[in-house]
Amino acid sequence: MMNKRVGKSAIINIAEREGKKVEEVRGEICRAIDIAYASRDEHPKWNELFGNRKPSPEEFIETIALRVAN
Numbered sequence: 001m002m003n004k005r006v007g008k009s010a011i012i013n014i015a016e017r018e019g020k021k022v023e024e025v026r027g028e029i030c031r032a033i034d035i036a037y038a039s040r041d042e043h044p045k046w047n048e049l050f051g052n053r054k055p056s057p058e059e060f061i062e063t064i065a066l067r068v069a070n
Helices: 005-018 022-038 044-050 057-069
Strands: none
Touching: 005 022, 005 057, 022 057, 044 057
């Protein structure tokens, strides 16, 4: 399992790169997660990755990063 700091670090890096506050980037990711969660029945991969719950932005980033790395 990845260290939780990976997701937090990614959010910080995105904020710096985009010239935004960390809270703003986190909020944008939360909104994207909300949209994905609302349509999870159409995307079986969601349940495979997260079950029937919404992950935090940090957990979402870490989970996807692990999938891409493997």
